[in-house]
Amino acid sequence: xxxxxxxRIGQGLIVIFGVVSVVFVVTRIxxxxxxxxxxxxxTDAQRAAFDHQLGLDKPLFVQYGxxxxxxxxxxxxxxxxxxQSALHVALTYLPATLELVFVGMAFAGLLAVTxxxxxALRPGRLLDRAVTFFSLIGLSLPQFxxxxxxxxxxxxxxxxxxxxxxQGASAIVLPAIALAAPTVGRTAMVVRSSMxxxxxxxxxxxxxxxxxxxxxxxxxxxxRNALAPAVTLFGWDxxxxxxxxxxxxxVVFGWTGIGHLAYDSILGQDxxxxxxxxxxxxIIVVVINIAMDFIYKxxxxxxxxxx
Amino acid sequence: MAGAVLVxxxxxxxxGQKRRSVxxxxxxxxxxxxxxxxxxxxxxxxxxxxxxxxxxxxLTPHNPxxxxxxxxxxxxxxxxxxSMSHILGTDQLxxxxxxxxxxxxxxSLLVGVSVVVxxxxxxxxxxxxxxxxxxxxxxxxxxxxxxxxAFPGLLLALLILAAVGPSVRTVILVLxxxxxxxxxxxxxxxxxxxxxxxxxxxxxxxxxxxxxxxxRHVAPNLTSPVLTVAVLEFARIILAEAVLSFLxxxxxxxxxxxxxxxxxxxxxxxxxxxxxxxxxxxIAVTVLGVNMFASWLRxxxxxxxxxxxxxxxxxxxxGGI
Numbered sequence: 001x002x003x004x005x006x007x008r009i010g011q012g013l014i015v016i017f018g019v020v021s022v023v024f025v026v027t028r029i030x031x032x033x034x035x036x037x038x039x040x041x042x043t044d045a046q047r048a049a050f051d052h053q054l055g056l057d058k059p060l061f062v063q064y065g066x067x068x069x070x071x072x073x074x075x076x077x078x079x080x081x082x083x084q085s086a087l088h089v090a091l092t093y094l095p096a097t098l099e100l101v102f103v104g105m106a107f108a109g110l111l112a113v114t115x116x117x118x119x120a121l122r123p124g125r126l127l128d129r130a131v132t133f134f135s136l137i138g139l140s141l142p143q144f145x146x147x148x149x150x151x152x153x154x155x156x157x158x159x160x161x162x163x164x165x166x167q168g169a170s171a172i173v174l175p176a177i178a179l180a181a182p183t184v185g186r187t188a189m190v191v192r193s194s195m196x197x198x199x200x201x202x203x204x205x206x207x208x209x210x211x212x213x214x215x216x217x218x219x220x221x222x223x224r225n226a227l228a229p230a231v232t233l234f235g236w237d238x239x240x241x242x243x244x245x246x247x248x249x250x251v252v253f254g255w256t257g258i259g260h261l262a263y264d265s266i267l268g269q270d271x272x273x274x275x276x277x278x279x280x281x282x283i284i285v286v287v288i289n290i291a292m293d294f295i296y297k298x299x300x301x302x303x304x305x306x307x
Numbered sequence: 308m309a310g311a312v313l314v315x316x317x318x319x320x321x322x323g324q325k326r327r328s329v330x331x332x333x334x335x336x337x338x339x340x341x342x343x344x345x346x347x348x349x350x351x352x353x354x355x356x357x358x359x360x361x362x363x364x365x366l367t368p369h370n371p372x373x374x375x376x377x378x379x380x381x382x383x384x385x386x387x388x389x390s391m392s393h394i395l396g397t398d399q400l401x402x403x404x405x406x407x408x409x410x411x412x413x414x415s416l417l418v419g420v421s422v423v424v425x426x427x428x429x430x431x432x433x434x435x436x437x438x439x440x441x442x443x444x445x446x447x448x449x450x451x452x453x454x455x456x457a458f459p460g461l462l463l464a465l466l467i468l469a470a471v472g473p474s475v476r477t478v479i480l481v482l483x484x485x486x487x488x489x490x491x492x493x494x495x496x497x498x499x500x501x502x503x504x505x506x507x508x509x510x511x512x513x514x515x516x517x518x519x520x521x522x523r524h525v526a527p528n529l530t531s532p533v534l535t536v537a538v539l540e541f542a543r544i545i546l547a548e549a550v551l552s553f554l555x556x557x558x559x560x561x562x563x564x565x566x567x568x569x570x571x572x573x574x575x576x577x578x579x580x581x582x583x584x585x586x587x588x589x590i591a592v593t594v595l596g597v598n599m600f601a602s603w604l605r606x607x608x609x610x611x612x613x614x615x616x617x618x619x620x621x622x623x624x625x626g627g628i
Binding site: 026136 | 450467470
């Protein structure tokens, strides 16, 4: 177990190393900050001075070393636009995103398990077909478009929820739904199918024969086994939401989280800010991935950690 | 599409045994597909999407770029103030929405097919090599796949697009960078189990070179799992392209893309709902069609799942998708 944790953290470090390297290559070699930051009329001397100021005139491998050195000291560079530590700016925007992802995904998980189980209880019936159909719809709708529809319907026409921003507790409802929709669809389908498999196993019959009530049979025995594949998939979706897909939702709803910040940084060509966000998110994703392995183990003791 | 294949089947009797058997397999596949109405309907939507994209210039009522400022923001025909000449209304520059939606399908098809073909070819080959040779090569390749799989994909895509500059080619490239992993995983997994089969062993014993064993004996068996992944990926990529274009990092105007249409109509959600609604419906219906077809294909291509389905239709429990 100890060795496994050690190896898992090692793998996580490799991922972070990879992301940092890709970010470095993309921003230093492919993009040219001087071209972006300076006006078109800037002279060559001005460009050179700008490069010198940012250390861009040094050889690439020295820059790469400096880049890592900065990261180890918690220094992700300074946002061109905000003139503040990029890491600090990213961290101030992070809680809003975590809030949205947490609420959206908790909602998605609860709803998906509920409808997935209900559908599995009587496969082929109307309820099952409805759940299957709406699950497919959920994962086929573009999130940003669903968001706009929710805004038109519940924000503009009915006026039930605010159309944009983070004022008040009800502001989170619409963005959370838009973020959750594809996850509900994907997870519900997996819960349904593994629940059907599980309900057809012998031990369920045994449990019924010895007089165990339906609640205990389904809620405790079967559900626990059926959830294992769903948890993996659900975890991927949480990661997916954090690793980019909440950008669109945040942009549509004016939710000022880290995804919105990423979008603003792209529009403002603020590469230091963007690279700080990408690296920060990569670290969070690695941590979540490791945590998920252990949750998986808790739910399904048959999984051998380290195997 | 179903009709076309069947007619061909009858019209081409003497064209060689192999071709006929391929057609027979297609025919029986379509018959089976007909049994699953959702899957059949999905394939119908996909066929329509491809047809519309290929023949867009002949189907559009107006030039999609023609601006008629006097007619701008005309609502759809059934709303008050709508007109028959613009069935789905016009946008803020008086361009016909129906024509723009029809043209938008071309880009989705182009990006979807390019990415599926490129990423699919690369990923499948990598997975095949990795699974076939095993050992250190396999360990290294799978380490790369796992590492990249843990990257924040869409955020990195945004970063690359912002640095390189958005264009159709960059969009395809960025989506390929992210898309090959799935094929590699699936191909490798299948190859690992195929390596244990007697006929692969036999081929090796009679002295076939690794390349021949891989491509002649192992690769054909990858068709159905890889095809299933490809169809699912196609849906994912249409959505991803729409997201990138919506954020302004994909296709640039004057080129047309559904995601871009929605982005441009976003400023008018309060007054003109039809600007964002119709391109969105186009994305949703296309992706839904692909997904419905994929969920049939996933079951049909997997012997274990097939068994479950036929057991189901025999009466243990009802069908469903």
